[in-house]
Amino acid sequence: xxxxxxxIPVEVHTEPQECLTCRIVGTxxxxxxxxxxxxxxxxxxxxxxxxxxxxxxxxxxxxxxxxFRWMK
Numbered sequence: 001x002x003x004x005x006x007x008i009p010v011e012v013h014t015e016p017q018e019c020l021t022c023r024i025v026g027t028x029x030x031x032x033x034x035x036x037x038x039x040x041x042x043x044x045x046x047x048x049x050x051x052x053x054x055x056x057x058x059x060x061x062x063x064x065x066x067x068f069r070w071m072k
Contacts, residue, residue, distance in 0.1 A: 018072075027070040034062030 037059030039045075041052040 027066045030066035034059045
């Protein structure tokens with residue numbers, strides 16, 4: 001059985017494009033949480049030293065995530 005001249009549609013999978021507003025809001029949210037965590041880990045804040053270091057690490061992680069979110 002020949003299928004000459006029959007066009008078979010091919011699905012093309014592409015990543016959905018995000019609007020600029022979505023990128024700005026997402027980046028701002030991640031950066032805001034990161035700055036809040038860094039503020040909570042300052043030396044005069046209440047809490048243990050280890051807890052502050054963990055909070056600072058989480059804050060830096062959120063800031064790095066905001067940079068990757070913006071560059072995506």
